Amino acid sequence: MSEAGKQILTTLESGGRLVVELADMAVPVPTGTQVVVQVEAAPINPSDLGLLFGPADIANAEFSPGRIVAQMPEPAVRAMAARHDMAMPVGNEGAGLVVAAGEDPAAQALLGKRVTCFPGGMYATHALADARMCLVLPEGVTSEQGASAFVNPLTALSFTETMRHYGHKALVHTAAASNLGQMLVKICQADGIPLVNVVRNEAQVAILKGIGAEHVVDSSKDSFLADLAEAIEATGAMMAFDAIGGGKLVSQILGVMEQVSNKGAAYSRYGSNAEKRAFIYGALDLSPTVLTRNFGFVWDISGWLLTPWMGKLGGETVEKMRQRVLAELTTTFASHYKARVTLEQALTKEAALAYNAKATGEKYLIVPNG
Amino acid sequence: MSEAGKQILTTLESGGRLVVELADMAVPVPTGTQVVVQVEAAPINPSDLGLLFGPADIANAEFSPGRIVAQMPEPAVRAMAARHDMAMPVGNEGAGLVVAAGEDPAAQALLGKRVTCFPGGMYATHALADARMCLVLPEGVTSEQGASAFVNPLTALSFTETMRHYGHKALVHTAAASNLGQMLVKICQADGIPLVNVVRNEAQVAILKGIGAEHVVDSSKDSFLADLAEAIEATGAMMAFDAIGGGKLVSQILGVMEQVSNKGAAYSRYGSNAEKRAFIYGALDLSPTVLTRNFGFVWDISGWLLTPWMGKLGGETVEKMRQRVLAELTTTFASHYKARVTLEQALTKEAALAYNAKATGEKYLIVPNG
Numbered sequence: 001m002s003e004a005g006k007q008i009l010t011t012l013e014s015g016g017r018l019v020v021e022l023a024d025m026a027v028p029v030p031t032g033t034q035v036v037v038q039v040e041a042a043p044i045n046p047s048d049l050g051l052l053f054g055p056a057d058i059a060n061a062e063f064s065p066g067r068i069v070a071q072m073p074e075p076a077v078r079a080m081a082a083r084h085d086m087a088m089p090v091g092n093e094g095a096g097l098v099v100a101a102g103e104d105p106a107a108q109a110l111l112g113k114r115v116t117c118f119p120g121g122m123y124a125t126h127a128l129a130d131a132r133m134c135l136v137l138p139e140g141v142t143s144e145q146g147a148s149a150f151v152n153p154l155t156a157l158s159f160t161e162t163m164r165h166y167g168h169k170a171l172v173h174t175a176a177a178s179n180l181g182q183m184l185v186k187i188c189q190a191d192g193i194p195l196v197n198v199v200r201n202e203a204q205v206a207i208l209k210g211i212g213a214e215h216v217v218d219s220s221k222d223s224f225l226a227d228l229a230e231a232i233e234a235t236g237a238m239m240a241f242d243a244i245g246g247g248k249l250v251s252q253i254l255g256v257m258e259q260v261s262n263k264g265a266a267y268s269r270y271g272s273n274a275e276k277r278a279f280i281y282g283a284l285d286l287s288p289t290v291l292t293r294n295f296g297f298v299w300d301i302s303g304w305l306l307t308p309w310m311g312k313l314g315g316e317t318v319e320k321m322r323q324r325v326l327a328e329l330t331t332t333f334a335s336h337y338k339a340r341v342t343l344e345q346a347l348t349k350e351a352a353l354a355y356n357a358k359a360t361g362e363k364y365l366i367v368p369n370g
Numbered sequence: 371m372s373e374a375g376k377q378i379l380t381t382l383e384s385g386g387r388l389v390v391e392l393a394d395m396a397v398p399v400p401t402g403t404q405v406v407v408q409v410e411a412a413p414i415n416p417s418d419l420g421l422l423f424g425p426a427d428i429a430n431a432e433f434s435p436g437r438i439v440a441q442m443p444e445p446a447v448r449a450m451a452a453r454h455d456m457a458m459p460v461g462n463e464g465a466g467l468v469v470a471a472g473e474d475p476a477a478q479a480l481l482g483k484r485v486t487c488f489p490g491g492m493y494a495t496h497a498l499a500d501a502r503m504c505l506v507l508p509e510g511v512t513s514e515q516g517a518s519a520f521v522n523p524l525t526a527l528s529f530t531e532t533m534r535h536y537g538h539k540a541l542v543h544t545a546a547a548s549n550l551g552q553m554l555v556k557i558c559q560a561d562g563i564p565l566v567n568v569v570r571n572e573a574q575v576a577i578l579k580g581i582g583a584e585h586v587v588d589s590s591k592d593s594f595l596a597d598l599a600e601a602i603e604a605t606g607a608m609m610a611f612d613a614i615g616g617g618k619l620v621s622q623i624l625g626v627m628e629q630v631s632n633k634g635a636a637y638s639r640y641g642s643n644a645e646k647r648a649f650i651y652g653a654l655d656l657s658p659t660v661l662t663r664n665f666g667f668v669w670d671i672s673g674w675l676l677t678p679w680m681g682k683l684g685g686e687t688v689e690k691m692r693q694r695v696l697a698e699l700t701t702t703f704a705s706h707y708k709a710r711v712t713l714e715q716a717l718t719k720e721a722a723l724a725y726n727a728k729a730t731g732e733k734y735l736i737v738p739n740g
Contacts, residue, residue, distance in 0.1 A: 050639050050640075051639040075664075079664055080637065082632060082635065082636065082637030082638075083637035083639075086637070088637075245663060246663075251658070262452060265452065266452065267450070267452035267453035267456065267458075268452075269420050269421040269453075270420075270675050270677075273678060280663070280667075281667070283663065288621070288660045288661055288662050288663070289660070289661040289663060290658045290659070290660055290661075291658055291659040291660075291661070292658050293615060293616075293650070293653065293658070293659060293673075294445075294449055295673075296673065296675075297650075297651070297673035297674060297675035298673055298675060298678060299672065299673045300670060300671070300672040300673075301670070301671045301672070302669065302670040302671070303663075303665075303666065303667035303668055303669045303670075304667065305640050305666075305667035305668060307640075308643060308668060
């Protein structure tokens with residue numbers, strides 16, 4: 001097959017220039033268990049933006065049709081030396097039609113089927129995926145409905161499995177009105193897991209109350225710390241998942257957990273022995289994490305990343321999660337998009353600034369053949 | 371026994387006044403396995419200062435004979451509500467003569483013996499201890515030599531056991547020229563554990579080089595990060611113990627570990643999968659910990675506290691550690707003191723400001739009956 005396609009490539013030049021452009025590609029020829037997916041829908045997740053733009057100065061970039069040229073800050077240029085001058089495909093996940101397949105029966109079985117997959121390089125007209133990693137979309141489920149079946153659903157489900165791994169029974173979640181956060185609310189409702197949702201404004205409180213969340217705490221209110229203490233006391237949550245990363249929020253959450261743990265206990269100069277854990281899984285705020293350490297000496301703060309954690313949780317648990325996602329794709333794991341853009345539209349100033357803001361309710365969907 | 375003794379008590383009044391004073395005490399009457407130790411030497415460790423003074427303003431305190439009155443900052447007053455208006459004895463560990471014993475044979479066996487123990491309340495003429503937790507000092511070992519047999523030695527040994535617990539093979543240690551740091555150098559030499567020592571000036575480099583430390587890195591030098599990278603590459607250390615807590619040092623260490631892990635590896639937008647761990651076990655710098663998070667998503671930062679960790683390591687390991695301490699008290703685990711003070715002298719402005727600075731080589735020893 002020498003059919004022509006298009007893909008978005010991102011290149012960080014060693015001199016510090018970031019070039020993101022729509023380039024021609026030869027549609028790949030699948031072998032073995034590989035299939036070629038004609039991409040119909042691919043979401044722009046924060047985890048994609050790290051590779052697509054990173055901390056580059058998009059606001060002041062040069063935009064021309066199908067091309068963005070931006071300046072990357074010097075420390076980031078150094079930190080990303082391993083990607084210098086490499087044109088990298090982008091787009092973790094998405095859904096589409098299988099238009100070609102390798103000789104393996106597993107691949108052949110998918111020909112003509114609509115699948116969702118997580119192969120990388122989905123911001124393209126065509127992408128190569130492994131048939132064994134594709135999920136066939138149920139009858140009547142569109143590519144748009146099936147496009148976000150991996151990153152957010154498996155992350156939300158893995159949070160509750162990570163909780164069980166450590167023997168905890170309740171969770172705190174920040175940036176909780178996100179698509180991911182809404183999925184977590186529904187999972188916790190179904191599974192009877194007490195959940196404290198931390199959001200940043202009244203509108204986000206309304207979104208979560210609207211889907212039945214019980215504990216929603218607004219960090220913009222003066223009563224934030226008191227509200228958080230009340231919710232943590234009510235739920236017993238001593239484990240938090242944080243999407244924000246920068247600033248004081250993680251420290252505040254651990255501080256309130258410690259305060260709740262000490263309630264009614266005898267004074268210990270070293271703080272309570274309650275195990276308090278926070279996982280930072282995102283970086284909506286790229287500024288430093290600031291820890292005041294007013295939470296004793298029994299605490300853990302860890303980075304959290306989906307792939308290594310799926311490895312820890314094991315194949316059986318992951319397969320169960322995948323089947324649950326497929327069964328609840330249009331309910332628990334439904335995603336909402338603010339706008340649909342073609343590959344070329346995704347590289348316009350208007351779109352790039354909008355989705356790069358990572359604002360709640362402003363998620364974009366790329367429809368490469370739309 | 372209604373003999374009279376003296377003890378140092380620290381009281382945080384709910385109004386925010388901290389009163390530290392030398393008070394009369396009735397020498398306790400031991401029962402069961404208890405013994406009364408006539409205290410001959412008790413070190414002032416950073417872990418004692420947290421209770422004795424905490425973040426109170428000692429520089430501007432009122433000093434009168436046997437009494438210090440200082441102001442505690444408002445956030446600390448609130449955080450320590452559980453100790454308000456309680457007169458608390460101080461002094462974790464020390465050594466002395468057993469002058470009275472309960473009826474239990476374990477206690478009776480210690481009568482007249484010189485022991486080292488860890489019962490709390492050692493800044494006193496007499497302290498009550500459990501015979502089963504006392505170690506009899508070997509013939510020829512003085513109370514001064516035996517006074518610091520628990521906190522620093524067991525902490526240093528527990529660092530290497532914590533390392534083994536996680537399957538790591540090398541360590542980074544900060545504030546490495548401390549008494550504890552010197553013990554760790556000797557333990558690691560004996561056990562063949564590669565150790566990266568991070569210190570803050572040339573004099574501290576000289577102290578550690580003087581006892582044969584191989585990797586000593588000075589954080590005050592312009593070449594600090596490059597020197598640290600070289601030492602971490604040479605040792606493979608991906609676990610750090612940090613006594614300082616505040617500032618950027620922990621973040622810098624994790625950042626360098628990440629940089630070393632990525633050397634020669636393919637670019638991953640999420641960073642390396644190398645497990646990088648830092649434990650914060652002290653608070654020499656009370657300012658916030660600042661994490662730039664330029665170290666991927668596979669990292670853990672945890673509080674570390676001796677007592678819960680000894681619980682995790684288990685009784686057999688702890689007993690082995692105790693016996694090793696006793697056998698190497700005047701070699702591996704030798705402590706050095708800048709000054710010896712009586713209970714009353716410990717509460718003078720000169721002494722209090724000096725030991726509260728927690729400077730390397732400036733440790734004080736209280737000799738209550740000296």
